[in-house]
Amino acid sequence: DAGVTQSPTHLIKTRGQQVTLRCSPKSGHDTVSWYQQALGQGPQFIFQYYEEEERQRGNFPDRFSGHQFPNYSSELNVNALLLGDSALYLCASSRTGGKTNSPLHFGNGTRLTVT
Amino acid sequence: AQKITQTQPGMFVQEKEAVTLDCTYDTSDPSYGLFWYKQPSSGEMIFLIYQGSYDQQNATEGRYSLNFQKARKSANLVISASQLGDSAMYFCAMREGPRNFNKFYFGSGTKLNVKP
Numbered sequence: 001d002a003g004v005t006q007s008p009t010h011l012i013k014t015r016g017q018q019v020t021l022r023c024s025p026k027s028g029h030d031t032v033s034w035y036q037q038a039l040g041q042g043p044q045f046i047f048q049y050y051e052e053e054e055r056q057r058g059n060f061p062d063r064f065s066g067h068q069f070p071n072y073s074s075e076l077n078v079n080a081l082l083l084g085d086s087a088l089y090l091c092a093s094s095r096t097g098g099k100t101n102s103p104l105h106f107g108n109g110t111r112l113t114v115t
Numbered sequence: 116a117q118k119i120t121q122t123q124p125g126m127f128v129q130e131k132e133a134v135t136l137d138c139t140y141d142t143s144d145p146s147y148g149l150f151w152y153k154q155p156s157s158g159e160m161i162f163l164i165y166q167g168s169y170d171q172q173n174a175t176e177g178r179y180s181l182n183f184q185k186a187r188k189s190a191n192l193v194i195s196a197s198q199l200g201d202s203a204m205y206f207c208a209m210r211e212g213p214r215n216f217n218k219f220y221f222g223s224g225t226k227l228n229v230k231p
Contacts, residue, residue, distance in 0.1 A: 033218070041223055056215070104160075104217060
């Protein structure tokens with residue numbers, strides 16, 4: 001049973017560039033959320049995708065956008081990269097209608113470094 | 116105000132001893148869930164234990180137990196019989212209400228070091 005998979009594992013970009021991160025949810029899950037984890041901090045919610053639409057969004061600028069595909073996989077796009085975007089980006093998946101005690105299942109993350 | 120507060124940036128514990136990691140939370144929603152995750156250096160967030168706001172008893176999962184004090188808004192994680200493999204970052208997280216199923220609030224974490 002495959003868990004949440006993310007690619008790439010590491011990425012180095014230059015300030016001002018654009019980046020795309022990819023996520024495949026755990027088998028049987030249909031909802032994907034993205035989190036940003038800066039060094040030494042806890043993850044922060046970016047947004048959630050369900051049925052190919054953004055359903056909820058955290059306090060992140062429009063430079064952060066996403067997409068969900070019919071197979072439930074998802075992409076996170078960040079435009080006009082800033083040094084402060086350097087972080088571990090975590091993808092989490094869940095199943096709609098899950099029990100209240102259902103945790104989010106996380107991938108290993110993509111480590112983005114902006115120079 | 117911070118939704119989740121973890122006041123211990125780092126903790127040391129001797130192998131085979133018990134350790135308590137502190138977590139306080141802030142919410143006005145009567146329905147919420149509290150989660151603890153372990154994050155090894157590999158980066159993956161590993162779910163450990165859950166406590167619901169309406170649960171009458173403290174949650175337990177193997178060596179992990181949750182000391183839930185609702186009036187104090189605290190949900191401390193207790194790890195019994197610590198093992199070297201328990202060395203990692205530990206995060207407390209909260210889900211508010213059924214509409215925010217995927218929006219978790221995380222604390223800043225506690226780095227646990229288990230000494231042989």
